[in-house]
Every structure is written in structure tokens, then in C-alpha cells.
Amino acid sequence: MKTLIKINSLLIAFLTLITISCNQGGGESSNGALSSNIAEKVYVAPGERDAQYAFLSGGYSGNLTVYGLPSGRMFKEIPVFSQFPTSGYGYSEETKPMLNTSFGFIPWDDLHHPDISQTNGELDGRWIFANGNNTPRIARISLSTFETEEIIEVPNSAGNHSSSFITENTEYVVAGTRFSVPVPQRDMPIKEYKSNFKGALTFIAVEPEHGHLDIKFQLLMPGFNYDLSHPGRGKSHGWFFFSTYNTEESNTLLEVNASQNDKDFIAAVNWKKIEEYVNNGGGTKMPTNYAHNVYDESTHTATSTMKKEVLTVNPSEIPGAIYFLPTPKSPHGCDVDPSGQYIIGAGKLSADITVHSFDKMIAAIEAENFDGDAYGIPIIKYEDVVAGTVQSGGLGPLHTEFDGRGNAYTTFFISSEVVKWKLGTWEVVDRQPTFYSVGHLMIPGGNSRKPHGKYLVAMNKITKDRYLPTGPEMEHSAQIYDISGEKMQLLYDFPTHGEPHYAAGCDADLIMNNSKKIYRIDENMHPYAIKSPAEGKVVREGNEVHIYMSTIRSHFTPDNIEGIKVGDKVYFHITNHEQDFDVPHGFSMIGQGTSEILVMPGQTKTSLWEPKKVGVWPFYCTDFCSALHQEMQGYIRVSPANSNIELSWSLDE
Amino acid sequence: MKNSIIKISIVFLVAFTLACGGGEKTKLPPAKHASESSTLASPEDAMKNWKENKGIGPVSSVTLTEVDQEMVDAGKIIFEEKCSACHKPDKKFIGPAPKGILERRTPEWVMNMILNPEEMTTKDAIAKQLLIEANGSPMANQNLTEDDARKVLEYFRTL
Numbered sequence: 042m043k044t045l046i047k048i049n050s051l052l053i054a055f056l057t058l059i060t061i062s063c064n065q066g067g068g069e070s071s072n073g074a075l076s077s078n079i080a081e082k083v084y085v086a087p088g089e090r091d092a093q094y095a096f097l098s099g100g101y102s103g104n105l106t107v108y109g110l111p112s113g114r115m116f117k118e119i120p121v122f123s124q125f126p127t128s129g130y131g132y133s134e135e136t137k138p139m140l141n142t143s144f145g146f147i148p149w150d151d152l153h154h155p156d157i158s159q160t161n162g163e164l165d166g167r168w169i170f171a172n173g174n175n176t177p178r179i180a181r182i183s184l185s186t187f188e189t190e191e192i193i194e195v196p197n198s199a200g201n202h203s204s205s206f207i208t209e210n211t212e213y214v215v216a217g218t219r220f221s222v223p224v225p226q227r228d229m230p231i232k233e234y235k236s237n238f239k240g241a242l243t244f245i246a247v248e249p250e251h252g253h254l255d256i257k258f259q260l261l262m263p264g265f266n267y268d269l270s271h272p273g274r275g276k277s278h279g280w281f282f283f284s285t286y287n288t289e290e291s292n293t294l295l296e297v298n299a300s301q302n303d304k305d306f307i308a309a310v311n312w313k314k315i316e317e318y319v320n321n322g323g324g325t326k327m328p329t330n331y332a333h334n335v336y337d338e339s340t341h342t343a344t345s346t347m348k349k350e351v352l353t354v355n356p357s358e359i360p361g362a363i364y365f366l367p368t369p370k371s372p373h374g375c376d377v378d379p380s381g382q383y384i385i386g387a388g389k390l391s392a393d394i395t396v397h398s399f400d401k402m403i404a405a406i407e408a409e410n411f412d413g414d415a416y417g418i419p420i421i422k423y424e425d426v427v428a429g430t431v432q433s434g435g436l437g438p439l440h441t442e443f444d445g446r447g448n449a450y451t452t453f454f455i456s457s458e459v460v461k462w463k464l465g466t467w468e469v470v471d472r473q474p475t476f477y478s479v480g481h482l483m484i485p486g487g488n489s490r491k492p493h494g495k496y497l498v499a500m501n502k503i504t505k506d507r508y509l510p511t512g513p514e515m516e517h518s519a520q521i522y523d524i525s526g527e528k529m530q531l532l533y534d535f536p537t538h539g540e541p542h543y544a545a546g547c548d549a550d551l552i553m554n555n556s557k558k559i560y561r562i563d564e565n566m567h568p569y570a571i572k573s574p575a576e577g578k579v580v581r582e583g584n585e586v587h588i589y590m591s592t593i594r595s596h597f598t599p600d601n602i603e604g605i606k607v608g609d610k611v612y613f614h615i616t617n618h619e620q621d622f623d624v625p626h627g628f629s630m631i632g633q634g635t636s637e638i639l640v641m642p643g644q645t646k647t648s649l650w651e652p653k654k655v656g657v658w659p660f661y662c663t664d665f666c667s668a669l670h671q672e673m674q675g676y677i678r679v680s681p682a683n684s685n686i687e688l689s690w691s692l693d694e
Numbered sequence: 695m696k697n698s699i700i701k702i703s704i705v706f707l708v709a710f711t712l713a714c715g716g717g718e719k720t721k722l723p724p725a726k727h728a729s730e731s732s733t734l735a736s737p738e739d740a741m742k743n744w745k746e747n748k749g750i751g752p753v754s755s756v757t758l759t760e761v762d763q764e765m766v767d768a769g770k771i772i773f774e775e776k777c778s779a780c781h782k783p784d785k786k787f788i789g790p791a792p793k794g795i796l797e798r799r800t801p802e803w804v805m806n807m808i809l810n811p812e813e814m815t816t817k818d819a820i821a822k823q824l825l826i827e828a829n830g831s832p833m834a835n836q837n838l839t840e841d842d843a844r845k846v847l848e849y850f851r852t853l
Contacts, residue, residue, distance in 0.1 A: 559837060562775060573774040593779035594834055596788065618779050620836040668830035693787070 082523055083533040085112040090553075093485050093546055095498060096155045096169055097519070099123075100540025103149045105171055105182065110485070110496050110546060111521055113535030121180045121189045122150030122173045129638030130189075134612065134647035135567075136336070138345035142176050142194050143330045151175045154205055154269075154543040157184070158252070162209035162274045162490030166551035168252050170205040170214045177201035179216050179245055181252050186338065186557045193254045194331035196351050197224045197241040197261070203270040203375075207247070209278050209490070213257065213312065216243040217283050221264035221290075224353075225327065234292035236416075238264035241353075242283060244312055253335065258319045258352045260310065260363075263416040264290050266299070267308070268373055269440075274490050275381030277399045279313035282384050284368065284375035288415070299371065300390060304423065306365035306415070307375055307386050309402060314362040315354055323359065324352045339566040341644050357417045364406060365415055367423040368395050374440035378449065378464055379490050383428060387438035387451060394438045394451055396467065398428035429467040433460050439480060440543075442487030444494030444524055452479040452499060459499055459522065461529060473529045475520055478502040484524065485546030493548050497522040497529065500541040507534055517541060558622040560643030567645035569614035574598035579690045586611045586688075592626040592640065593618045594667040596692070597660070600675030604688035607652055607681055613660075616645040626673070627663025637663045652679045740819030744799055747820060750813050751806030752840060758801060761851055769842075769849030776836040777846070783853050788831050790824065793853040801847055808843040811835050 085091055091109030099106055103123025107116045124131030124140070131140050131148055140146055150173030158168045168190075169182045177195035182188065195201055195216045203217030221238035223229055229237070240262040246255045266287040273280035288305045291298035318324070329351045336343040356363050370388030372395070377384055384397040405411075405425040412422040437455030444450070448470070451460050457478055461471040479499045486493040499522065504515035516536040523530040562572065571577055574591040577598045581587075586609050591598045605611060615628045619642040629637040630650045638646040652658070662673035680686045740747065748754065773781075773792075780788035795804055799820070807814050807821060811833035814821035825832065838846070 574779045575774065591779060594832055596779075598779060618776070619834055620776060620838075621834055624834070667832050 079530065079532055082530075083111040083113065083521065085109070085114070091549060093493065093496065093548055094552055095483065095485065095544055095546040096157070097483075097498075097500065097537055097541040097544040098152050098155050098171065099538055100153065100542055101149075101151050102539030103152050103173070104539065105152060105155055105169070106538050106541075107187070108535070108537075109549075110498070111523075111532060113519070113521060113533055115538065117187060118538065119182060119187050119189065121171055121182060122147075122152055122178065122192070124148045124636075126636035127639065129636050129646060129648065132636040132648070133638050134649060135342040135645075138343040139189060139192055139334045139336060141332045141334055141345035142178065143196070143332055143347070144176055147176045149175075150178060152180075152539075152542075153202065155545040156205055156207050156214070156488070156543075157545045157547055158211040158247075159207060159209050159489055160211065162278070164486050164489055164491075164493075164547045164551060165211075166547060166555070168211075169545060170207060172201050172204035172216060174201050174204075174219075177204075177216065177218070179205045179214055179254065181214075181247075181254060183252075183338075184552050185555050188336065190336045190338070191252070191254055192332075192334045193245060193256070194333070195241075195243050195245075195256075196329040196331040197222070197226075197239070197259060197327075197353075198243060203242075203267040203283050206270050206272060206281075206488075208272045208281070208312070209274045211247050211249070211252075213244045214247055214254065215270060215272070215281055216245060217267040217270050218242070219266050219268060221266065224261055225329065231292050234264060235290040236264065238290075240265055240267050242267060242270075242281075242308075242310065244315075254333070256348075256351055258315060258324055258354050260315065260354050260356065262308065262356060262363075263418070265305070266295075269375045271375055271377045271384075271488060273377060273381050273399065274379070277377065277381035277384075279311060280399075281310045281312050282375050282377060283308040283310065284372040284386055286371040286373075304367040304369050305371055306420070307368045307372060307384060307397065308418075309364045309366055309384075311362045315359060318359050318362070319352060319354065324354045326350050327353045338560075339564060341560070341565070341567045341570075341646065361406075363418050364402070365418055365420045366397050366402065366426050367412070367420060368397070369393070374438070374451075376441040376443075376488065379443050379445055379492060381490075383464060385441045385449065385451075387441060389437055389439060389454070391438065392433060392436055394431040394433060394441070394462075396428045396431065396464075397426050401428060402426050429465075431460075431462050431467045431469065433462070433469055435460050435472070440482055442482055442484040442497070443492050444484055444487070444497075445492035446494065448524075450482060450484065450497055450524070450529075452482045454478055454480065454502070457501075459497065459529065461524075471528050473522060473531055475499045475501055476507050476518060476534070477505055481541070481543045483544035483546055485548065487546075493546070495523070495525050496532075497524045498544060498546070500537065500544065502540075504536075508536060558642075559620055560641060562616075562618060562620060562643045565616065565643055565645060567614075567616070569612075569647060570616045570645040571614075574618065574692075577690065577692070579604070579688050581688055584609050588613050588690075589616075590614065590628075591616050591618050592628070592662065592673075594624065594626075595662065595669040595673040597628075597662075597673065597675045598692045599690035600692050601694075602675070602688075602690045603678040603680075604686045605652060605677055605679050606684060606686075607655060607679060609652060611650045611652060611677075613648045613650060614645060615640050615648070617642055619643070624666060625664050626666055628660065629663045630660040630677070631658045639664060652677070655679055655681055737819060737823040740823065744803070744820060747818070748800050748802035749804075749806030749810075749821070750818050751810030753802045753805040753809065753843075756801040756805065756844070756847070758796075758851070762848055765845045765848040766852050769845035769847070772838065772842050773846050773849055776838065780831075780834070789828055789833060792850045795850050795853075804847055804850065805840070805843045807833065808836075808838055808846060809840065 200219030202219035368386035370391035435453035
């Protein structure tokens with residue numbers, strides 16, 4: 042009996058423990074927030090919706106994540122440069138071509154800097170662009186379907202980092218190389234880097250109606266590292282600004298050797314002038330090879346085309362189009378304020394932030410106040426272009442965004458903080474710690490003429506103790522600040538996915554009303570679509586078998602198939618006949634060497650299956666679709682390679 | 695004694711853990727809809743009184759005149775594309791057969807069932823009963839326009 046009591050006491054203790062762990066979240070940590078009403082500022086009640094969208098880069102995940110502000114809730118991961126078994130992106134026959142490059146099929150990348158399309162310098166919410174840093178690519182993602190619609194490879198580039206920023210009418214999405222390389226690539230000694238390697242800055246035209254991408258020209262710059270860039274806007278529209286480091290042109294131990302010069306440059310590029318030059322026949326066509334991949338919404342299918350030529354422009358051909366603005370201490374961030382007047386260069390080895398004046402730059406160019414040149418490109422005298430310096434007291438400034446009320450916000454990596462300062466007076470008005478080692482920050486619309494400046498999101502590189510530990514690696518942490526008042530107010534921590542470098546955001550109204558709900562089945566032009574379940578069939582072409590199958594809650598048509606043989610290549614072409622919002626069906630087949638596919642209402646997707654074993658094998662729906670989801674299944678009979686079993690298929694027979 | 699106490703405790707523990715973990719997310723309609731309809735008539739009464747039931751939805755009045763063959767042809771195409779996965783014209787499949795539907799339902803009810811199935815299957819007494827008869831397999835909203843639904847109804851008149 043005694044032992045019984047002991048056992049029961051133990052159970053009670055255990056129960057109590059469970060209860061405590063079950064109720065976590067209402068504990069001590071949030072009391073402070075509740076008492077000062079901070080919690081209310083991020084609380085979005087069940088059934089209510091966030092005020093803003095935030096699109097965070099996934100870094101080495103290769104994908105883009107969608108969050109709500111101010112709640113910090115993640116809504117979706119959009120596959121861009123990486124295969125994504127959750128939807129079948131990069132695995133389905135229709136989407137494999139999206140990841141084609143001149144290096145072949147590359148199933149991942151390092152996605153850095155999302156940027157939303159603009160009209161007249163204001164966010165228009167049509168598309169979001171993103172760069173693949175590793176195997177240089179630029180992607181265009183639809184903000185109606187939240188699907189990647191186009192990926193263009195960038196030739197002559199390597200470490201596609203000062204990308205993918207757009208001009209104020211989305212005329213161009215710009216991609217600058219971080220690493221300079223031989224152009225064209227060739228077998229040569231690395232030590233001959235200096236004056237032989239080139240840095241390509243690529244201007245990719247965006248067709249206004251459908252957003253299709255086409256490389257207009259590549260500017261072959263001196264062999265520096267081109268780090269970040271931003272467009273001019275307003276009065277400086279027509280210019281583009283790129284920060285550079287390693288103007289020493291070192292090819293080894295850059296950690297030391299690229300920090301020798303006291304100042305590197307911000308390159309100011311008059312792209313309108315170069316555009317006019319190439320429109321009049323200027324530039325040189327260079328043979329090359331790069332992939333251009335386009336997803337067609339009506340056929341639900343991507344095609345990849347290899348392009349063989351690119352138009353290059355050498356800066357010496359077009360004097361007066363490019364200038365260098367000396368900027369201290371290996372500048373990283375290169376940001377332009379909403380008026381287009383100030384170009385901010387954040388010297389990452391410095392305590393101060395350098396602000397250049399567009400007006401002063403133009404005056405210096407007109408007066409030809411130059412301080413020599415680099416490879417023929419005039420260097421404007423520092424004193425003649427600098428508007429001011431922010432004496433921040435922080436260390437390691439990286440990136441700056443704006444609230445549209447005359448304030449700028451700069452992240453400081455080394456001192457882990459966001460510093461708010463005033464444009465024009467350069468005085469620091471507030472500073473708040475971040476947790477920890479902040480990289481980029483994002484104010485929705487904060488790099489446009491009209492920021493939607495209520496919240497600021499700081500994206501940190503190091504998480505440490507912010508969350509329950511999850512082994513040696515923690516998801517990176519972000520913080521939301523309310524910036525509507527004079528002082529920034531830290532509201533909330535939330536975990537992000539992969540490594541968010543930059544992010545883009547906007548008011549929810551700009552996107553939510555255009556968000557697509559279904560694909561219309563009568564507009565489905567997929568060559569293997571079936572418009573009615575009665576058209577379901579199985580067709581053999583040699584050892585290729587094409588299964589035309591439909592789904593609706595909750596069955597497949599057909600669901601019994603015989604006559605498949607070991608060694609066949611079986612293509613399941615699944616058309617989802619649902620026409621209701623948010624009712625996808627999944628398809629998975631035992632031994633499927635690709636991935637499952639998630640088929641949206643009205644869409645057709647194809648999964649390849651190569652049966653290896655004789656038997657009767659099941660398939661099923663992977664997305665819980667109705668009360669009878671567990672009944673949504675079928676069987677395939679696989680016979681030996683030499684069998685004579687005829688193809689047959691049925692439903693309910 | 696000892697065993698039964700431990701057994702009971704384990705059952706309790708498991709139940710507790712499950713409650714704590716939360717259930718699987720399904721796409722069933724939220725629970726509040728079901729409770730809203732608690733005052734409606736019994737299924738038998740509802741079926742008997744079908745002539746008074748126009749359903750719940752955008753359609754309040756339909757006037758049937760001579761069968762319009764053009765509408766029938768268009769309705770047949772729409773039916774095959776969007777409805778035939780679950781409905782066969784003359785026998786019960788996933789859902790009921792539309793053959794002879796106007797001898798059991800009003801034309802307004804038929805169109806509202808097509809156009810507003812979520813609300814119908816949670817609030818309308820007949821539709822609720824049909825959902826049970828279909829083992830809970832939901833009537834999908836196939837996003838037909840009112841004009842589409844009217845054409846499908848015209849097609850049903852010819853079955």
C-alpha cells in the first residue's frame with residue numbers, strides 16, 4: 042500500500058509538471074510587457090489579421106519566408122532557389138526547369154535581398170525580386186500567387202551580392218557581383234587578379250506588364266568587391282549607387298589585406314546615360330551561356346532557355362556615366378533616403394556613418410573637382426561630396442532604413458544596436474539594443490519614397506539565450522520595434538528561418554486583395570490536364586507511362602491501376618478539380634524518389650515514380666482535405682518487366 | 695487494486711497529454727456553425743417540408759419556364775467539369791444523383807446548395823442530413839457563378 046501511495050504521489054508530481062509546461066507563455070517573462078501594454082501592440086486576436094506583410098530572406102535556405110507584422114507569425118515559406126518537398130517545387134516535372142543553370146541543375150542557393158516592385162518610387166505590391174548569391178541568379182516572385190515565376194542566371198558574376206534592388210519604376214532589377222572574376226572566365230594564375238579581374242554590374246530590364254526579365258547590359262567595372270547597392274529616387278532617379286570594398290584588389294587573406302585603404306568607394310552609376318548609349322548601339326556583345334527560366338501560370342509549367350550572348354559596356358567607352366565617391370572603412374550598406382538626396386555609406390570597420398549629398402555630387406561633377414581616377418573612373422574629392430557624418434558612438438554600422446519622417450535607422454553589428462538619427466542634422470536621437478549582432482533591418486517601404494514606417498524589424502545573426510535551446514544551432518532571432526514615437530520601443534522577439542539577410546515589407550492592403558485563391562480549371566492549359574474526371578486514363582509509350590488523374594474531396598480518379606511494370610517510368614499527372622480556396626490535395630506514392638506534390642485547386646502537377654519492386658503499392662493524399670481524407674488512397678499493381686498484363690484503370694468498379 | 699490504479703492513472707495521463715497536444719488541424723467548418731442550427735426541425739420533418747425550403751444563399755426566387763436547350767448544353771459541360779468527380783447524373787456516388795431533383799428540392803435550394811455549400815451543410819436542415827448520409831464528405835464549393843448554377847439546374851431538369 043505504501044508503494045502505491047508513492048507511485049501515486051509521483052504521478053501527481055508528474056501531472057503537475059505537465060500542467061506547468063502546458064501553460065507556459067503566461068509566466069513571469071511577459072508580466073513586464075503586460076503591465077506596460079507592450080503585449081497589446083503585438084497581439085493579433087484569433088481570427089484577426091496583421092497590419093503588414095514582411096518578406097524575410099531565408100539566406101542559405103534558398104527560400105523566402107512570409108510573416109505578419111506586428112505578430113511575427115510566419116504564414117508561408119515560398120520556395121525560390123531551393124527544392125522544397127513540402128510543395129514539390131524543384132521536384133515536380135513542371136518546376137525542375139526553374140533550377141536549371143549553366144552549371145546544370147542547382148537545387149539550392151543563398152537568397153539575400155528581397156525587394157518589392159515600385160511605381161513612382163512607391164511600393165506597388167506586384168512582385169518581389171530576390172537574388173541567389175552563390176550561383177548568381179535573380180528571381181521574380183508573384184505577389185498574387187506567392188510562387189516563383191521567373192529565374193534568370195547572371196553571367197560573368199560571382200557572389201551575386203549587391204542585388205536585387207530595383208529602380209523606382211521597376212525599370213531594372215540590378216545585380217552586382219561581390220567577387221570579381223576573369224571576364225570571360227579563363228584558366229589563369231590567381232595572383233594575376235589585380236587589373237585583370239572584372240566586377241560585373243548587371244542591369245536586368247523588367248517588362249512592365251508581365252515582369253519578364255531580360256539582361257539589358259553589363260557594366261564591366263574594375264576588380265573590386267561590390268557589396269550592396271540602392272537606386273537613386275526622386276531627384277537622383279536615373280542613378281544607382283554601389284558600395285565597394287577591396288579596392289586594394291587583393292586575392293588572398295582579404296580579412297587583413299582588403300582593409301588597408303582608409304577609404305574605399307561608393308560607385309555612382311548614371312544608368313540612364315548608359316541605357317541611352319546602348320539604345321543607340323553602344324556596347325559589345327560577348328558570347329556567354331546562361332539560363333533563363335520562366336514559369337507559365339496557364340500551363341503550370343516552367344521552361345528553361347539557354348541564352349548565348351550578353352551586351353557588355355566598358356566604363357571607358359562612356360565618360361561621364363560613372364564616378365567614385367570615397368567612403369571610409371570598407372563600406373557595407375549603401376542606402377538612399379526617401380528624397381533621393383542622401384546616399385548613406387556605412388563603413389563597417391568604423392564608428393561613424395558617412396552621408397553623401399546627391400546635390401554636392403552633381404556640383405562636383407560639373408566643377409570637375411576630382412581627386413584623380415581609378416582605371417579611368419573619376420574620383421570625386423571626399424570633402425566635395427560628403428554631406429555629413431553621424432558620430433554614432435556605436436561600432437560596425439551596416440544598414441540604414443528610413444521612416445519617411447526625416448529619421449534614419451542604422452544597425453550596428455559589433456555593438457548590437459539600432460541607432461536612430463536625424464537626416465540633415467546627423468544627431469543621434471535614440472538607440473536600442475538588439476539581441477544579438479544585428480545585420481539588416483527593415484521598415485516596410487523603408488527603401489522607397491514612401492515608407493510605411495510604423496514598425497522596424499531587426500534581423501540578428503546570433504540568438505544565444507533568446508529562446509529555449511535547440512542544440513548547437515538556433516534559428517536566428519528578429520526583434521520588432523514600434524517606431525511611431527520619438528523613442529523606439531522593443532515590442533517582441535520572433536524566430537526566423539534560415540538566415541534572413543534583408544527583408545521587404547508593406548501594408549497588408551497592398552497585397553491581400555490581389556492574392557489568388559484558386560486557379561480556374563477552365564483556364565488550365567497544362568498539356569496533361571484533364572478537365573473532367575471522365576477523361577482520367579493511363580497511356581503507355583514504351584517504358585514511359587502517363588497517368589492522367591484527378592482529385593477532389595476525397596478520392597482519386599482512377600484509384601486502381603494495373604499493368605505497370607518494374608523498370609517503367611511512371612508520370613503521375615494530377616489535376617486538382619477543387620475550385621475552392623485553400624483546398625489543395627497532395628499526392629504521394631510509396632518509393633517516390635522525388636517528393637510528394639501539393640496540387641493547388643485547378644492546377645496540374647506531375648511527379649515521376651520509378652517502380653522497382655513487384656507488388657501492389659498504395660498511394661495517398663498528403664494534405665488533410667476532409668473528414669474522409671484517410672480514405673483518399675489508391676493502389677497500383679506492379680508486375681514483372683516481362684509480364685503481359687494489360688494496362689487498366691478504374692474507380693468504383 | 696494496484697494494477698487498476700496504475701491503469702487508471704495511465705489512461706488519465708494519456709488523455710491529459712492528448713488534450714495538451716491539441717488535435718490535428720482539419721478543414722472542417724468551425725464548431726460554432728453547427729451550434730447555430732440547433733433550433734431547426736428534425737431531419738424527417740425537414741425532408742417532408744422540402745417545398746417550403748429555399749435553402750440559404752444568394753438565390754431567393756427562380757422561375758422555371760420551358761426548358762432552354764442552350765442552357766442545358768452549357769450546364770452539362772459545367773457539370774462534367776466541376777461536379778462529376780462526386781456526382782453521377784442518375785445514381786448516388788459520393789453525393790446524391792441530381793436526376794429528378796426537382797421532385798425532392800426547390801430550384802432555389804438546388805442553386806443555393808451549389809453556390810453556398812459551407813453554410814448550407816452547417817445550417818440547412820436538409821443539407822445537414824445529406825452531409826451525414828455522405829459520411830461527412832463535404833459538398834465542395836466549386837466557385838460557380840449564379841449564372842453557371844442556373845445552367846446546371848437547367849441541365850438537371852432534363853435528366
